[in-house]
Amino acid sequence: MRIALVLTGIALSLAAPFFVYPVLLMTILCFVIFAASFNLLLGYAGLLCFGQAMFLGLSAYMTGLMLKTTGMSIELAILASALISAALGAFVGFVAVRRSGIQFAMITFAFAQFVYFLLLQSEFTGGEDGMQGIPRSNLFGIFDISDSMTFYYFVLAATLLVILLVYRIVHSPFGEILQAIRDNEVRVESLGFRPERFKILAMTISAGLAGLAGGLKATVFGFATLTDVSWTVSGEVILMTLLGGLGTLSGPMVGAGIIIVMNDELAQFGEWALIAQGIILILVILFMRRGVVGEAGALIRRIRSRKAN
Amino acid sequence: MADTEYALEARGIGKRFGEFWAVNNVDLKVRRGAIHALIGPNGAGKTTCFNLLTKTLQPSTGKIILDGEDISRLRTSDVAKKGMVRSFQISATFTDLTALQNVRVALQSSHGSAWRFWSPISSIYKLNERAEDLLEQVGLADARDMKAAELSYGKKRALEIATTLALEPKVMLLDEPTAGMGHEDIEPITELIRKVSRDRTIVIVEHNLSVVSTLSDRITVLQAGQVLMEGNYAEVSSDERVIAAYLGGVDDAA
Ligand SMILES: Nc1ncnc2c1ncn2[C@@H]1O[C@H](COP(=O)(O)OP(=O)(O)OP(=O)(O)O)[C@@H](O)[C@H]1O
Ligand SMILES: [Mg+2]
Numbered sequence: 009m010r011i012a013l014v015l016t017g018i019a020l021s022l023a024a025p026f027f028v029y030p031v032l033l034m035t036i037l038c039f040v041i042f043a044a045s046f047n048l049l050l051g052y053a054g055l056l057c058f059g060q061a062m063f064l065g066l067s068a069y070m071t072g073l074m075l076k077t078t079g080m081s082i083e084l085a086i087l088a089s090a091l092i093s094a095a096l097g098a099f100v101g102f103v104a105v106r107r108s109g110i111q112f113a114m115i116t117f118a119f120a121q122f123v124y125f126l127l128l129q130s131e132f133t134g135g136e137d138g139m140q141g142i143p144r145s146n147l148f149g150i151f152d153i154s155d156s157m158t159f160y161y162f163v164l165a166a167t168l169l170v171i172l173l174v175y176r177i178v179h180s181p182f183g184e185i186l187q188a189i190r191d192n193e194v195r196v197e198s199l200g201f202r203p204e205r206f207k208i209l210a211m212t213i214s215a216g217l218a219g220l221a222g223g224l225k226a227t228v229f230g231f232a233t234l235t236d237v238s239w240t241v242s243g244e245v246i247l248m249t250l251l252g253g254l255g256t257l258s259g260p261m262v263g264a265g266i267i268i269v270m271n272d273e274l275a276q277f278g279e280w281a282l283i284a285q286g287i288i289l290i291l292v293i294l295f296m297r298r299g300v301v302g303e304a305g306a307l308i309r310r311i312r313s314r315k316a317n
Numbered sequence: 318m319a320d321t322e323y324a325l326e327a328r329g330i331g332k333r334f335g336e337f338w339a340v341n342n343v344d345l346k347v348r349r350g351a352i353h354a355l356i357g358p359n360g361a362g363k364t365t366c367f368n369l370l371t372k373t374l375q376p377s378t379g380k381i382i383l384d385g386e387d388i389s390r391l392r393t394s395d396v397a398k399k400g401m402v403r404s405f406q407i408s409a410t411f412t413d414l415t416a417l418q419n420v421r422v423a424l425q426s427s428h429g430s431a432w433r434f435w436s437p438i439s440s441i442y443k444l445n446e447r448a449e450d451l452l453e454q455v456g457l458a459d460a461r462d463m464k465a466a467e468l469s470y471g472k473k474r475a476l477e478i479a480t481t482l483a484l485e486p487k488v489m490l491l492d493e494p495t496a497g498m499g500h501e502d503i504e505p506i507t508e509l510i511r512k513v514s515r516d517r518t519i520v521i522v523e524h525n526l527s528v529v530s531t532l533s534d535r536i537t538v539l540q541a542g543q544v545l546m547e548g549n550y551a552e553v554s555s556d557e558r559v560i561a562a563y564l565g566g567v568d569d570a571a
């Protein structure tokens with residue numbers, strides 16, 4: 009059943025660009041990665057980072073800078089930028105993980121605002137105008153993937169790799185400790201672990217993945233803007249995660265898809281997009297605690313157990 | 318070093334919260350291999366003592382000696398590595414993990430696999446056998462794949478003991494292991510504690526006096542953060558001050 013779902017998903021995503029505008033699809037994929045990175049923190053380590061956009065945005069600018077000023081191949085530029093974001097994540101983690109709950113959220117938020125300010129003031133980012141004309145250099149320095157259709161498959165491959173990686177991390181010895189920390193940090197400490205170190209590593213990995221999303225996004229659109237670093241994007245990823253289902257692997261990815269498509273559909277109505285997001289958030293919190301995927305899973309289990317009886 | 322008469326010693330430990338001394342100049346000597354009970358009315362400072370001994374809280378005063386070694390400056394995780402592990406008064410399981418996973422987390426502590434975020438979980442299936450042993454010991458063999466959240470209160474407590482045992486502690490601190498348990502659960506847990514005490518030292522906080530009387534070799538009575546007296550069960554239970562303290566404690570609670 010699960011395998012069938014996964015295979016259908018892959019088949020659909022392979023065929024999708026023939027039916028749907030590839031840039032929209034690629035945007036969804038970037039946010040799938042971004043949401044997965046956030047879910048690793050909130051869903052599995054219990055850390056509410058309210059500044060996830062700093063990792064996305066910083067890496068977007070870094071990727072842009074490298075592609076514009078050096079002849080780096082595209083995958084190297086994105087990877088290097090993701091590493092820079094990971095380093096930022098390690099640093100923010102180092103400062104913030106001793107705090108928990110709302111304090112942790114506030115510290116990460118403060119860092120994100122600071123990064124926003126730095127990028128706004130920096131010359132190379134183009135300030136308010138953003139960084140334009142980011143080229144798509146050759147993959148591995150040889151393959152031309154600049155055409156949208158080809159590029160889509162590159163982004164898709166990257167996304168699938170990230171999903172596999174997150175799956176592996178969540179179902180690893182480390183992942184088990186992380187979940188234990190989420191459930192009861194004091195107990196984990198009393199068993200001889202240093203929870204703060206595990207949380208720093210989780211922050212580092214999560215920031216790196218968010219950076220990957222940012223680098224891809226910059227090459228998808230060919231530009232990077234301050235929006236990518238803004239707190240609205242940090243908030244949006246929380247919405248995606250809750251809407252899809254916290255702590256389920258696929259939930260946040262589904263949530264990312266729904267929000268991006270909705271933003272796209274509602275774009276013509278301007279402010280209304282935001283209001284619609286707010287209303288959805290309220291409805292989800294009130295009626296779908298487990299998110300779309302979580303509720304669907306619960307429904308299936310209920311039907312099954314009824315059949316079994 | 319390991320031959321000192323006392324496995325655990327506290328010398329004049331104290332903890333101040335603002336102006337209030339929750340634990341005040343407490344001396345404690347726990348003989349190696351003994352079961353040492355720490356009793357006293359509600360709010361006497363028993364849990365705070367445990368918090369100090371395991372460094373969950375930093376003592377305001379005093380020294381803690383484990384196996385002849387001063388551990389006053391170590392952090393909680395290092396105290397655990399030195400062989401002193403506690404359980405908690407308020408059930409402390411990992412609610413979203415299965416019973417097996419709960420114990421396996423503890424087993425990972427000395428296994429060195431905890432950092433491997435790139436390894437599949439099957440790489441630590443070799444710990445399962447030991448985890449199953451421990452679950453079996455506390456009567457949880459059937460609950461192996463149940464989430465801790467789904468277990469009854471008594472079973473959660475048992476799971477916590479299994480998790481604590483997984484570290485093979487030399488000194489085990491149990492904070493009210495039978496609290497909230499039904500009669501049918503108390504007996505086996507008491508038996509279990511006696512069984513695992515054979516090759517280790519145990520300090521137990523317990524309100525159930527029949528459990529205290531069956532298990533403990535030595536009893537320290539705390540009251541208002543200070544040691545009221547120390548002795549065996551007969552001495553303690555016949556002491557006027559202890560009786561008065563307990564009645565006083567009941568009054569306070571009312
Ligand atoms: N973190 C804290 N801050 C302030 N006061 C505290 C703190 N922890 C404990 N206390 C106070 O210290 C006193 C001793 O508490 P403690 O929990 O050690 O008692 P106890 O002997 O374990 O009681 P019980 O039998 O109810 O578990 C109590 O008056 C409690 O209110
Ligand atoms: Mg207590």
